[in-house]
Amino acid sequence: MRLTDQERWRYREPPLARAGAEAIQRREEWVRVIRKALPEEPLDVLELGCAPGTLSAAVMLDRPWTPFGIDYSPDADRYVETLRGLGMTPTLWKGDLFETRLERTFDVVCSFGLIEHFRGGTLDSLLALHDDYLKPGGHLVIAVPNFTGFQYFWHYLFDRPDLDNHNVDVMQPATFRWFEERGYRTLYRDYCGRMRLWGNSGWTFNRFTGKAVAALAKGISAVAGGLARIGLKLRGRSWSPYFLYIARKPGSTRNAAA
Numbered sequence: 001m002r003l004t005d006q007e008r009w010r011y012r013e014p015p016l017a018r019a020g021a022e023a024i025q026r027r028e029e030w031v032r033v034i035r036k037a038l039p040e041e042p043l044d045v046l047e048l049g050c051a052p053g054t055l056s057a058a059v060m061l062d063r064p065w066t067p068f069g070i071d072y073s074p075d076a077d078r079y080v081e082t083l084r085g086l087g088m089t090p091t092l093w094k095g096d097l098f099e100t101r102l103e104r105t106f107d108v109v110c111s112f113g114l115i116e117h118f119r120g121g122t123l124d125s126l127l128a129l130h131d132d133y134l135k136p137g138g139h140l141v142i143a144v145p146n147f148t149g150f151q152y153f154w155h156y157l158f159d160r161p162d163l164d165n166h167n168v169d170v171m172q173p174a175t176f177r178w179f180e181e182r183g184y185r186t187l188y189r190d191y192c193g194r195m196r197l198w199g200n201s202g203w204t205f206n207r208f209t210g211k212a213v214a215a216l217a218k219g220i221s222a223v224a225g226g227l228a229r230i231g232l233k234l235r236g237r238s239w240s241p242y243f244l245y246i247a248r249k250p251g252s253t254r255n256a257a258a
Contacts, residue, residue: 024058053082136251149238159199191240
């Protein structure tokens with residue numbers, strides 16, 4: 001089951017500049033964890049659901065990695081524009097993930113904020129796609145937002161329309177047993193980052209209250225940052241904004257299909 005449709009994925013903002021990619025690296029702990037976990041050597045990296053390329057840009061900036069992506073957004077070309085603007089040479093396949101079949105595998109297969117938009121058998125098929133496209137011995141990287149704990153409370157109050165587009169059940173360690181049951185070696189499986197809030201789509205009908213909720217989110221996030229600086233870090237299932245899974249597929253990359 002899909003929880004969103006194609007029209008949700010429109011991208012009107014300009015392509016991300018280098019300063020923006022560097023800002024995401026500083027802000028998002030999960031990006032830094034990925035960059036540290038993957039080898040700094042030439043790698044072919046496939047992102048499923050890749051547009052607009054913002055998060056790929058932050059992860060891959062100044063690494064010897066070659067980006068590939070699949071996306072069915074009407075604005076999927078933004079992925080190419082973003083990464084080319086940062087000196088990379090991306091390859092994009094425009095089409096539905098379940099209908100666009102690539103006849104090759106990759107050193108890294110990743111998705112950032114994708115699998116939580118699916119349920120049931122469709123979710124299982126999507127997890128299988130990650131596995132199908134990954135070379136033996138390659139690295140799997142999946143990041144999803146965390147809408148559990150206090151984060152759920154926030155989004156329920158102020159971001160309900162967006163919350164309804166997400167499968168909250170996947171935002172937990174048990175989801176990734178699917179890969180571990182197939183022999184994957186887990187390198188990282190945890191909630192990631194100190195508390196940070198975003199989202200107020202439920203209030204956009206009123207400009208004043210929308211801005212007020214956004215200011216409240218910014219204020220709470222700033223307080224969490226201040227507490228972190230004195231050693232009190234609000235993180236884990238109740239507080240962290242993301243869940244991150246990194247694993248290595250069984251087998252050797254030698255003589256793997258290219």
